[in-house]
Ligand SMILES: [Zn+2]
């Protein structure tokens with residue numbers, strides 16, 4: 001069972017993408033930050049714009 005080839009395996013970097021929970025775009029997970037509220041992924045672009053929480057947490061903060 002040790003005949004697995006490495007040839008056809010996808011490059012890990014190409015899978016380094018996560019859906020930003022603030023803007024909904026797919027961004028690089030390694031460049032994003034966790035949401036302050038629930039630690040879900042928030043992309044670097046949003047973080048630069050001052051968004052440190054995902055939409056859900058922002059909505060909760062406003063609604064409370
Ligand atoms: Zn974003």
Ligand SMILES: [Zn+2]
Nearest residue numbers: 035038054057
């Ligand atoms: Zn959150």
